[in-house]
Amino acid sequence: MTQDLEVFRAETRAWLEANCPPSMRTPMTGEDDAVWGGRNYEFKNPEAKLWLERMGAKGWTAPTWPAEYGGGGLSADENRVLQSELKKIGARPPLFSFGLWMLGPVLLEYANEEQKKEHLPKIVRGEIRWCQGYSEPGAGSDLAGLQTKCEDKGDHWLINGQKVWTSYANYADWCFCLVRTDTSVKHEGISFVLIDMTTPGVETRPIKLISGSSPFCETFFTDVKIPKGNMVGRLNGGWEIAKRLLQYERTNISGFGSNTRVDVVDLAKKHVGLEDGALEDRDLRARIAAHKMTERAYALSVQRAQEEAKAGGNVSHMASMFKVAGATLNIDRCELMVEAAGNRALGWSGEGFTPDDLATTRGWLRSKGNSIEGGTTEINLNVVAKRVLGLRDTQ
Amino acid sequence: MTFTLNDDARMLKDSARDFFREQAPVTRLRKQRDAKQNGRDPELWAEISALGFAGVIIPEEYGGAGLGYVALGAVLEEAGRTLVASPLHSSALAGASALLLAGTDAQKAEWLPKIASGEVIATIAIDEGAHHAPAKSKIKFEGGKLSGEKKYVADGHIADLFIVAAADALFLVKADTAGVTRRELVTADSRGAADISFAGVAAEKMNGGADIVDAILDRARIGLAAEMVGAASEAFEITSEYLKTRKQFGQVIGGFQALQHRAAKLFTDLELTRSCVLAALDALDRNANNVAEYASLAKARASETVHLATNEMVQLHGGIGMTDVHDAGLYLKRARVTEALYGGASFHRDRYASLLGF
Numbered sequence A: 001m002t003q004d005l006e007v008f009r010a011e012t013r014a015w016l017e018a019n020c021p022p023s024m025r026t027p028m029t030g031e032d033d034a035v036w037g038g039r040n041y042e043f044k045n046p047e048a049k050l051w052l053e054r055m056g057a058k059g060w061t062a063p064t065w066p067a068e069y070g071g072g073g074l075s076a077d078e079n080r081v082l083q084s085e086l087k088k089i090g091a092r093p094p095l096f097s098f099g100l101w102m103l104g105p106v107l108l109e110y111a112n113e114e115q116k117k118e119h120l121p122k123i124v125r126g127e128i129r130w131c132q133g134y135s136e137p138g139a140g141s142d143l144a145g146l147q148t149k150c151e152d153k154g155d156h157w158l159i160n161g162q163k164v165w166t167s168y169a170n171y172a173d174w175c176f177c178l179v180r181t182d183t184s185v186k187h188e189g190i191s192f193v194l195i196d197m198t199t200p201g202v203e204t205r206p207i208k209l210i211s212g213s214s215p216f217c218e219t220f221f222t223d224v225k226i227p228k229g230n231m232v233g234r235l236n237g238g239w240e241i242a243k244r245l246l247q248y249e250r251t252n253i254s255g256f257g258s259n260t261r262v263d264v265v266d267l268a269k270k271h272v273g274l275e276d277g278a279l280e281d282r283d284l285r286a287r288i289a290a291h292k293m294t295e296r297a298y299a300l301s302v303q304r305a306q307e308e309a310k311a312g313g314n315v316s317h318m319a320s321m322f323k324v325a326g327a328t329l330n331i332d333r334c335e336l337m338v339e340a341a342g343n344r345a346l347g348w349s350g351e352g353f354t355p356d357d358l359a360t361t362r363g364w365l366r367s368k369g370n371s372i373e374g375g376t377t378e379i380n381l382n383v384v385a386k387r388v389l390g391l392r393d394t395q
Numbered sequence B: 001m002t003f004t005l006n007d008d009a010r011m012l013k014d015s016a017r018d019f020f021r022e023q024a025p026v027t028r029l030r031k032q033r034d035a036k037q038n039g040r041d042p043e044l045w046a047e048i049s050a051l052g053f054a055g056v057i058i059p060e061e062y063g064g065a066g067l068g069y070v071a072l073g074a075v076l077e078e079a080g081r082t083l084v085a086s087p088l089h090s091s092a093l094a095g096a097s098a099l100l101l102a103g104t105d106a107q108k109a110e111w112l113p114k115i116a117s118g119e120v121i122a123t124i125a126i127d128e129g130a131h132h133a134p135a136k137s138k139i140k141f142e143g144g145k146l147s148g149e150k151k152y153v154a155d156g157h158i159a160d161l162f163i164v165a166a167a168d169a170l171f172l173v174k175a176d177t178a179g180v181t182r183r184e185l186v187t188a189d190s191r192g193a194a195d196i197s198f199a200g201v202a203a204e205k206m207n208g209g210a211d212i213v214d215a216i217l218d219r220a221r222i223g224l225a226a227e228m229v230g231a232a233s234e235a236f237e238i239t240s241e242y243l244k245t246r247k248q249f250g251q252v253i254g255g256f257q258a259l260q261h262r263a264a265k266l267f268t269d270l271e272l273t274r275s276c277v278l279a280a281l282d283a284l285d286r287n288a289n290n291v292a293e294y295a296s297l298a299k300a301r302a303s304e305t306v307h308l309a310t311n312e313m314v315q316l317h318g319g320i321g322m323t324d325v326h327d328a329g330l331y332l333k334r335a336r337v338t339e340a341l342y343g344g345a346s347f348h349r350d351r352y353a354s355l356l357g358f
């Protein structure tokens, strides 16, 4: 067993050595370096394209998915080896994808054979880019209050309504979407459907964020017809799938921000300076140290959860806890970076600031969304209190 | 000590409130930002000056109103509420204070009337690196010539007059003097600033040493803290209004106890900070002997409060708070700039400890 793993490690190392292009072994410089794939994706760097193609062909963008759906077919142990080898050479993720992080896992669990064969391989290879049509103007934290209507028209479903905060809807090829198929009940009247964004009647309008970029949209559906085969799971059975997907999403968001180029300690050393080897601002030093401890505690807990999951423990309830902890950690890190960089992190554009300075500012502003997207910190704390601790509104 | 405004200050505050709400609401900042003005709004400054706000602390003999810091603090608080982009703090408070404390009779006579009328914009040039560290200045003055660099000077891109601080001396430099180079900074708060270099520039020495530099800075800190309390108050009020209107789960979100406590805690924090800022302004007008203590107290607490208030503003608005069309982001960005200027919470906690002797 361990022997096999060592063989696998040697093979993996050799393959990565031969196939991971040099520029893909350098740290990402910012959000712009993320490769999202999709029909209309324009690669800024040809090596990024090559890297995605090679990893996609091996199924290593989705290492543990079954090979029959294009995945890598690796065991959890093999995947750990792969991840550690990737980390060793500082490889960039070949693909950022809601398909990989959120949709794929629930398709594996809930979709029929035809749907899996159709969608999973394209997710693995980064050919189709997905967006998440959950939130609506009146349904954010109270997601189950959603109103986007889906009617049975015999040979097709007819969809009317509006989604909001749909990340990258303007770039997405397809949308996994929650719709109302029964207005007489709340949670039991929701279904989970897949919508091709090129269908007539789908319209997206980008919304600008406080960080200056426009990563999300308002999405409108006006008399959108989709095939009957595009519903995942049973009619009115979407809420269970929706929640499961949120668990995957939350686990994922909690890992945000770990792959950044500039470390807060280096930034502080550079801008605050040292006195007898210690950061001159002792107050900031203590707070960065506390942050580093929480970061370590978080990493250890993730590791522990993985070990317990492997041993067969049920760790699904941990998703909300990790989401809160991970989002808080990233937000704190960004605040400390801004504080450490002083007025260098208070610019907006222009020559007075370096690209790293500006990335610190913009990254800090973007991080504020971490405690909102994928369910707010408050809602996730409610989940922990109610479902994990058993604390109810009325006992 | 008093926390109650006298009639003059009360009237000034009311008129500032009306004026800023009507003529300089947040939409005005937004408009000038979108037009890439980077804080330039000369028409607004002319109107502000015409109302006498630029001369509040300047004595009548120099063309001001001589009303003192409590009164100017009240105006700054109102300006902070709507994120007014103007050199009110840097010129009418910091620049004027510098001249009042360190100006020679001739310098006062030449500049104070022009600052009071708004005709001249003055600012203090303090920091030389990424962080506030006035004691570490490397400014040199030899044979009447000034050399060195200043960073992120508030309103430095629009100022006509710099009061440049060395570690233990102050100098007056006109912005158009040969050898002055400024690099305009496009800043996160859309207000603008400048890095300024002085290459053997003709400068006039002012009175006073390190203690006067500190005294001027304390005035700047307290005045800025007043602006910050205004911004934090507005951020809080907008947020608590939202808690009363936004509905989820069939009820207003303000009905959730978790959020009620957050709002109540923020309110408590804000009121504690307001007391510190009012007391600090009053200490200036009383010429109290512990102004430094009050300044660090007010600036540290205002930094913490505006930090919390603006973070909560974004978070409690949910998705809408992350969008550029909402004002939360504007409050957040201005907050961080004011936190850093003239020393943040960490700097002032340290200084407070030193002042208290531990």
Ligand SMILES: Cc1cc2nc3c(=O)[nH]c(=O)nc-3n(C[C@H](O)[C@H](O)[C@H](O)COP(=O)(O)OP(=O)(O)OC[C@H]3O[C@@H](n4cnc5c(N)ncnc54)[C@H](O)[C@@H]3O)c2cc1C
Residues within 6 Å of the ligand: A131, A132, A133, A134, A135, A136, A137, A139, A140, A141, A142, A164, A165, A166, A167, A168, A216, A369, A370, A372, A373, A374, A375, A376, A377, A378, A379, A382, B246, B248, B249, B253, B256, B258, B259, B315, B316, B317, B318, B319, B320, B322
């Ligand atoms: C960067 C970003 C990307 C996003 N991407 C997507 C996407 O791709 N697809 C998608 O569908 N959605 C997306 N969202 C939307 C996100 O899921 C919602 O914003 C979120 O669920 C909150 O909903 P809301 O904005 O309506 O806020 P609200 O639900 O109105 O919440 C407002 C405030 O009230 C609090 N609150 C609400 N209910 C309670 C309660 N019971 N107890 C205590 N506090 C409560 C919230 O925590 C929040 O602080 C994104 C959001 C962001 C910021």
